[in-house]
Each structure stands twice: as structure tokens, then as C-alpha cells.
Amino acid sequence: xxxxxxxxxxxxxxxxxxxxxxxxxxxxxxxxxxxxxxxxxxxxxxxxxxxxxxxxxxxxxxxxxxxxxxxxxxxxxxxxxxxxxxxxxxxxxxxxxxxxxxxxxxxxxxxxxxxxxxxxxxxxxxxxxxxxxxxxxxxxxxxxxxxxxxxxxxxxxxxxxxxxxxxxxxxxxxxxxxxxxxxxxxxxxxxxxxxxxxxxxxxxxxxxxxxxxxxxxxxxxxxxxxxxxxxxxxxxxxxxxxxxxxxxxxxxxxxxxxxxxxxxxxxxxxxxxxxxxxxxxxxxxxxxxxxxxxxxxxxxxxxxxxxxxxx
Numbered sequence: 001x002x003x004x005x006x007x008x009x010x011x012x013x014x015x016x017x018x019x020x021x022x023x024x025x026x027x028x029x030x031x032x033x034x035x036x037x038x039x040x041x042x043x044x045x046x047x048x049x050x051x052x053x054x055x056x057x058x059x060x061x062x063x064x065x066x067x068x069x070x071x072x073x074x075x076x077x078x079x080x081x082x083x084x085x086x087x088x089x090x091x092x093x094x095x096x097x098x099x100x101x102x103x104x105x106x107x108x109x110x111x112x113x114x115x116x117x118x119x120x121x122x123x124x125x126x127x128x129x130x131x132x133x134x135x136x137x138x139x140x141x142x143x144x145x146x147x148x149x150x151x152x153x154x155x156x157x158x159x160x161x162x163x164x165x166x167x168x169x170x171x172x173x174x175x176x177x178x179x180x181x182x183x184x185x186x187x188x189x190x191x192x193x194x195x196x197x198x199x200x201x202x203x204x205x206x207x208x209x210x211x212x213x214x215x216x217x218x219x220x221x222x223x224x225x226x227x228x229x230x231x232x233x234x235x236x237x238x239x240x241x242x243x244x245x246x247x248x249x250x251x252x253x254x255x256x257x258x259x260x261x262x263x264x265x266x267x268x269x270x271x272x273x274x275x276x277x278x279x280x281x282x283x284x285x286x287x288x289x290x291x292x293x294x295x296x297x298x299x300x301x302x303x304x305x306x307x308x309x310x311x
Contacts, residue, residue, distance in 0.1 A: 002295045003302040007056035007310055011071050014078050016307045017055050028257060031308055034220040034282055041288045055079045056304060058089040060124055060144055061226045061278040061311050063097040064249040072104050092125035109136035133190035142194040145223055150176050150200060152224055154270035154281040157201035174205035198222035199283055199291040216302040217291055221280040221309055230277040232256050253311050276311040
């Protein structure tokens with residue numbers, strides 16, 4: 001049976017997990033549209049909606065969205081009290097936020113040991129991965145999608161799957177380097193239990209891999225790219241001060257979402273949105289259908305649904 005998880009990034013959004021198919025007050029139009037597309041396809045394949053098995057809590061993409069330790073404790077308590085398993089999602093971090101993140105991870109490590117329950121942590125920073133592997137053996141590590149270097153540029157991904165290209169070349173852009181022999185040996189040295197994926201425009205080619213890890217696939221938004229230059233964080237800065245160092249973060253990403261358009265790619269069928277420091281593409285109905293159908297062919301899989309664009 002496919003495991004079903006719902007990802008939220010704030011304490012305010014925790015109640016959305018109970019009925020992720022229901023509309024909510026602060027939902028923007030693209031989130032409403034993608035919610036309808038996802039759950040219509042879900043019901044077509046799986047016949048009925050069901051309560052999620054797990055909560056993902058936290059931001060995968062921005063260190064300035066790192067929740068406080070007290071907030072993480074409340075999210076964990078909410079999850080366990082309501083019968084959900086718990087996964088903490090973490091971003092890549094700089095030195096200052098690294099120490100704040102370690103406080104959270106250390107507490108989760110101690111809690112997992114005392115409770116005798118598993119707690120997963122999604123890691124998107126190899127430095128954090130090394131520290132968790134070395135110091136927090138009770139935590140179950142999930143390799144985040146920012147460490148999974150698949151090709152996710154919706155402007156050009158269709159061209160990579162051109163039927164005129166050599167089959168071997170087409171297969172390369174449908175796979176992940178994390179399944180290579182060298183990476184597999186590297187991951188064996190830690191308590192890694194899963195690997196995260198976006199659904200790819202050019203499709204995945206994973207069914208032939210007998211991975212020892214649970215494979216998690218995110219819906220209905222895929223990450224194009226993420227970085228320190230936060231378009232939204234600098235929106236109030238003068239032109240000469242834009243993108244110089246870190247922004248003075250006021251959580252503007254929770255108020256604004258930009259749709260990005262390119263005059264050179266007028267026929268692109270995938271919509272791209274900038275939220276905070278990260279660009280996302282919204283899956284079209286074909287990607288949602290293909291992705292959910294593909295869960296049937298891959299052993300040990302998880303669907304991770306985000307009600308909101310996940311920053």
C-alpha cells in the first residue's frame with residue numbers, strides 16, 4: 001500500500017492535514033486549481049480519499065523559514081496525538097541557522113530514543129547529513145530533493161525526451177545519480193531510509209532499480225531551483241541593493257507569490273511560480289496522472305502532497 005503524507009510548513013497549517021482535499025481560507029488560486037487536479041486523479045485511481053499516514057513539517061528550501069524548537073515540539077505532539085507519523089523537513093543552512101537546526105535535531109533525537117518511536121528528518125544539506133549521521137543515530141534520514149540532482153527545468157525538459165535522441169541518452173535524464181554504486185556505498189554508512197523526488201516532466205525511469213530505500217514523490221509542485229537570492233525578500237530594496245548578501249527577511253514569501261513567464265518560451269505548457277527563494281513548476285494533469293499511476297509500479301513508495309506552495 002502506498003503511504004500518504006501531507007506536508008505543511010507552519011503551525012497554522014497543521015489542521016489542513018486532517019482533510020487536505022478541503023479548501024482553506026488562505027489558499028491562492030493556483031493552490032486551489034492544483035488541489036482539484038490532484039484529488040480528482042487520486043479518486044480515479046484509488047476510488048476514495050483517505051486520511052494521511054504522516055505529517056511532513058518544516059521548510060525544505062529556506063533557512064529563514066526554520067521553525068522554532070517550541071513550534072517543532074508542538075507539531076510533533078499534534079502528529080502523534082492525532083495518529084500521524086512525523087517527518088521533520090529541513091533546508092540547507094548557513095552557520096547561524098546551522099546551530100538553531102542542531103537544537104531541533106538534537107531534541108528530536110532524544111525524543112525518538114525516549115519514546116521508542118521513529119522520527120524522520122529530511123535533509124537538504126550534506127553538512128547537516130554528516131552531522132546527523134555522526135551524532136544522532138536515532139533519527140531516520142531521508143535524502144531531500146535538493147540533494148537529488150535530477151533535471152527539473154520545465155522550459156527544456158520535454159526536449160530531453162525527444163524520440164529522435166538516443167535511447168541511452170534519454171534514460172540518463174530520467175534517472176538519479178543517487179542510485180550509482182558510489183553513492184549507494186556512501187549512503188550505506190548512515191541511517192538512510194528514504195530518497196525524495198519531484199515528478200519529472202521527462203518522466204522517471206526508476207522501476208528497474210531495486211532500491212533499499214523508500215522512494216517519496218512530491219505533488220503537485222516540483223522544485224526548479226532554489227538559492228540565497230530571494231526575489232521576494234528583496235522586493236522592497238532599491239535597485240542597487242537588490243540581491244546583495246542576505247535579505248532582511250520579513251517573511252514576505254507568505255504574502256506574495258510571483259508567476260514567472262519567459263518571452264522566449266511562449267509555448268511552454270508548465271506554469272512556474274517564485275515563492276521566496278525558490279522557483280516551482282505546477283504539474284499539469286498528465287504529470288499528476290502519470291505520477292500517481294507510477295506509484296503502483298515502484299515498491300515501497302510514498303506520496304507527499306503539499307496543500308500550499310511549499311516555502
